[in-house]
Amino acid sequence: MITSVQERMRFAFIYNRSLGLPCTNGFLPGDMDKDGRLTSSDALCTHELSLSICPTSCGKDCSISLCDVNGDNKCTKKDVLSIFHRSSKSSTD
Numbered sequence: 038m039i040t041s042v043q044e045r046m047r048f049a050f051i052y053n054r055s056l057g058l059p060c061t062n063g064f065l066p067g068d069m070d071k072d073g074r075l076t077s078s079d080a081l082c083t084h085e086l087s088l089s090i091c092p093t094s095c096g097k098d099c100s101i102s103l104c105d106v107n108g109d110n111k112c113t114k115k116d117v118l119s120i121f122h123r124s125s126k127s128s129t130d
Contacts, residue, residue, distance in 0.1 A: 064103060066103060066105065066106045067079050067080075067083065067103065067104065067106045067116065067119065067120040067123065068103060069082040069083060069093070069095050069097060069103055069104060070082065070095045071103075074124075075120055075123045075124040076124050077121060077124055077125075078094075078095060079095075079120050079124065080117050080120040080121035080124060081093075081094060081095075082094060082095040082097060082104070083104040083106075083112060083116050083117045083120055084114070084117045086099060086104050086112045087104075087112045087113050087114055087116065087117060104116055104120075106119045106120055107119060
């Protein structure tokens with residue numbers, strides 16, 4: 038189990054490289070609460086940002102730094118779906 042912040046950052050880097058995704062300040066794109074995992078909570082937070090509901094339920098302002106998963110410099114329903122899909126996929130692995 039990943040417990041320390043350093044381990045989470047290392048895991049995010051390895052995970053991102055395996056998906057071909059860039060790290061965002063050492064965190065996994067879409068990991069809105071920065072816990073090292075993509076969860077449905079991250080998808081909800083991204084959905085709120087895509088609707089300009091700020092601050093979000095995870096306490097984020099309207100910056101899109103982590104919610105932009107597909108690299109289009111926007112926080113949209115495409116990002117929400119991608120995060121949700123990846124979170125459900127990782128929970129079954």
